[in-house]
Amino acid sequence: MAPANTAVYQNQKSHTQAGLMPTEQFAQIYDLYYRRVYKYICYRINNHYAAEDICSHVFEVVISKYDSFSSEKSKFEVWLFAIARNAVTDYFRSQKKRAFFSLDSILDRVVYKSSPEEIVIRDDNNRALFTALAKLSDKERHIIAMKYAAGLKNSEIADLLGVSDSNIGVVLYRSLKKLHKVLHIGGFTYD
Numbered sequence: 001m002a003p004a005n006t007a008v009y010q011n012q013k014s015h016t017q018a019g020l021m022p023t024e025q026f027a028q029i030y031d032l033y034y035r036r037v038y039k040y041i042c043y044r045i046n047n048h049y050a051a052e053d054i055c056s057h058v059f060e061v062v063i064s065k066y067d068s069f070s071s072e073k074s075k076f077e078v079w080l081f082a083i084a085r086n087a088v089t090d091y092f093r094s095q096k097k098r099a100f101f102s103l104d105s106i107l108d109r110v111v112y113k114s115s116p117e118e119i120v121i122r123d124d125n126n127r128a129l130f131t132a133l134a135k136l137s138d139k140e141r142h143i144i145a146m147k148y149a150a151g152l153k154n155s156e157i158a159d160l161l162g163v164s165d166s167n168i169g170v171v172l173y174r175s176l177k178k179l180h181k182v183l184h185i186g187g188f189t190y191d
Contacts, residue, residue, distance in 0.1 A: 043149035044088045132182040140175040
């Protein structure tokens with residue numbers, strides 16, 4: 001994932017003083033970040049219909065709260081994913097249940113024409129992955145989603161969660177090691 005040039009978003013405060021975000025600027029932000037925000041939300045909630053709604057809400061908040069963004073406090077990307085994280089938290093609160101993130105909706109978009117054999121293999125792999133992910137803590141699942149679905153750097157995740165970069169690296173390393181161990185014990189083999 002190529003790093004985004006967010007300077008254009010950090011330096012155009014003159015329009016936001018009046019509480020307005022130029023349409024062109026929003027279009028740039030939307031084009032640049034929609035896919036990553038959507039993938040992050042899908043990973044977290046395992047429901048692509050709800051993820052579309054939540055993603056729309058996130059960008060509504062970006063429009064309405066953009067004048068409160070401060071590049072001195074954090075990078076734009078960190079601010080955006082904090083909004084996404086809060087929207088996912090609100091979703092879970094409203095559902096009053098615990099959910100695990102899914103790779104199904106993302107894989108469906110990547111694999112366009114799968115054979116029946118490939119579908120069965122993918123479903124078996126996803127089931128094994130879901131079982132392994134269930135053994136991780138919420139924090140570990142959240143960090144994995146931020147890293148691999150949203151494509152955030154460790155330093156950005158650390159800023160978002162208020163911990164050190166090295167802490168994120170350690171949590172990721174240990175979480176992936178746990179996943180590998182659980183998958184191996186469960187008989188999952190890598191091709």
